[in-house]
Amino acid sequence: SSHEHKLNFKKSKEVCLSYIQDAMLQKQWKRAAEFLTFYAESLEKDFSTQYMGPSEMIWRIGTEILCHHSHSSMKEFNSFTEQMKTLGVKRYLKVCLEHAFHLLCNGLIDEAYQNLSLAESWRFGEQTAIQDKEMKLIQAYRGLLDYYSWSKQKTILLEHGQDGFEDLSVEQEMHSCFRKAAVNLKEIIKIPGVWDLFVKCYVDLLEFYGDHNEARQVLNEYAYNSKFPANPNAHVYLYQFLKRHGESKKSLISALKILHDIVPSHELMIDFNTMLQKSKKRKKRRLGLEVIFAALDYAGWKENVKAWSCLARQVKQIVISEKHLDWIKQEWNSRKDWWPAFHFSRYLAKRNWQENESLSYEKALVAGILLGKDCKYFKYVSHQGCKAQVKRFRILKKFVNKHNPVYLRISG
């Protein structure tokens, strides 16, 4: 490396910054702090042409150091952040917001609330309009904290109610918190974005006060409005809401359909499959099979007994009825090359048998149907099961043997 013997202000600070970054990456907080003291004077120079100026650097680096340094305290952090707020008016709200987050992470909820309230009242000419997004977020988080207070008061009220106490002041406060929270939360979720937490809280509020229509509308918007980014959770929330309110299976299914499209491995796929299996409509049952096969494509489901039992049940049912074997064939077609190694290896047979008998049972059934009675998995497990004289394995063996020709039709 060429060691330059020239040096100017700009280069000197670049070099300093690289030392800070190295120290931070190695978690040498004292060293990082030391070099930051030398970097600080870059605030006195105009770096306006650079993408990220020294004031932002110092804010971010200083925050990191204060978060991790052993001798740092909340007091120091607060005083530092207050200084950073004065450094750049264009960043004011952002700093406020992050300050609030930090306070929340440290459990200082009241301080966070105060900070957010203070920030909400900030006005600075045209900057206020420019930083509109940050302002909305600040209001939203303050709304969230209002929700949190509301929630606490609700709990108190319910307890008192049980004890037979009536507490008007708590009730009033609770309602006022509700109003404050509702206003802000409603605002933010109008803007396209990912607002899971806000949506959940808002819906919770609405449900409590009985405004189910509004709640349904909010959830529908959140899930189906194309301006909003695709968000699996939106559908989950909607589904849960519908379920809570005893909606028809039809609407439940339609809510979960999109979830299946977006996240085939979602845990709700079991519920989905269960519903679909029971359906009278053929299309739905077909979908059910597709859903459960798709879920089991994912490694996270390999050892999920429930999932396997769903599949096993459906496959069994199809085999017994001797109708729609082509469904299984269709599903198996794209999987027959890799599922055997993925799910039905001899190693897995041994392991599953040792660790989880039920799992091995369900899997064995599926394996027996899909791969025939001579496949490694089925042979091993059924043999073990029969040896251990577990009744259901004997039944299983009989069943698979009886329906072996099915395998031939599937695999052909």
Next chain:
Amino acid sequence: RDFNERCAQCSEVNWGLTDGGRFYCRSCHNVTERTREVVNTDFISNTRIQTISKGLRKQEKTDGGCEWYVCEGFQLVLKKQAEALEALGVCPQMKDEILCNFWRRYLQKSKQAYCNRPAGETVKALSVCDSSTDVDSEPERPSLLHLSLSESEGDLQTDCSFASSTSRVSESTSVCSGSVDGSLYLMKNQREKLRMTMPMTLSFCYMALLWLREPMTLSDLLRFVVEGHIPYLNVFQHFPEKMKLCGLDLKIFCVESWPVYEEVYNKMLELAAFLDLPRFPDITDSCFLHPDMLCMKYLMEANLPDELHNWTCRVVKKICIGEADFLTLVPGNKSTRNVKYDVLAAAVIVVVLKLLFLLDDHYEWLLSDFAEESNKNNKEGRPYFEFKKWYKVIKCSLDVEQKKLDEERAKYLWRCEKPLFYSAKKKSKVLKRRQMVVNLQNQFGKLSGSVQPAEKPKPSSFQLSWSEENTDGSCFHGHSLKGILQEKCGLLTAMNPAYWLCTVKLCTEKLCGHLAHYREVDFPQSYHFVLRLFSFLLRIQPSYIHDEVCVIEHKLFNKKLCKKSKYNTGLRK
């Protein structure tokens, strides 16, 4: 207030001062033509400037400042630098006589003072200055600026003032700079006049040091500057309170980069020619700057055996670079190549190392093994020099020092407590920022742990030192070269029979600015290592030393080159 004459109109003695600096009678409001005599003793410490003018020179502005000219600022800078050099051991003559006279001559030549028609005119004012009647009609003609850098100077002389047109200058420029002629200074067409800059102050210093043949090379000087022993960065801190800097002054006096060797050196040459200086005092072999002396110093610093000195002297003699005529600076003489004494000495050592060790990443190690073997049977009390051992010791130290230097670069502080602002409007913002910086430094300084603020290291001429008292054998000064020499016809010559030239042909300096082009990958690593060592000691790029090495080689092997250049492209045997 000391004015005790009776008023012409009312015969009272009750004087006040108008804004224009004239006395007026408070009783009858008669304004006189007499103005306040100002003896400003503290202005440029011990320079007394007395102005009796028609209130052209306002002493007190609203902010407590006064009018000052850019060259007065530079004069102050030079004074501070000279004092610092004196504190480092340079003889007082430098400050009191040499530098002072150089500066005066410069002012004269650049028509900023010491002449009948001082410069500093705007286009408008040119007419004022030129018309002699105007000039004559003033009671006190602007004439000489008497400046003294020394405390021992006698009493002040009278009048001085710069061009009478300065009043116009001050009105138009007071907004853009604290100094009177700041904006003019930057605007002027400087081709003939060699405008003064901060790096040029160092050129002045070096020129004075050279004249006196002081034992300080340019690389030493610049290193002291960077280490903070000589005022350069933020030197305006030392300006008196009344000299306010703002606006364009910042561009002139604020430094935001380390001085560059080439720049300072070339400016010095320009300056010497501009000032029409005669041939400098001869550099003889008893001078510190003579290659023989400097080689000795650098050999010691590089922890190389003293015996190598014989070899450096031989090379110096052979290529005649020890001659006073070669070494002495003759300003304006473009035919001789000007000498960078430090670089030259370093290059000589590099050439000697190449002569003895070849430095082709192969032979030097062989030779070292050979010396190691010989050392086993060495009964002479002085070990034979082993290149390998030396390399290990030096590499270790060099890496450590280089790392320290790199950290210092990162930790270099450019700003000082006296903040500068471009205009009065920005003042509050600048001060706020300064306060914030100080706060941050305090807050994170505490979190730095028990790291003490680095004290300024005491200035020293030697950056690396080796003591023979160290029993770990890490000092090579006393080692013998016998291990790598052989006897031939009663003389000790190098075992190494070969030599490789750094470049077969020298570039034309005029075309590309360099005599050779150094790329690390093109040369052996041992060679690069040696260059790196001296590059560190001198704080210059390895390529400068490489250039010099090429020149020396071409002188040394001149005959061979002339003969063979027609046939070969290389001279490797």
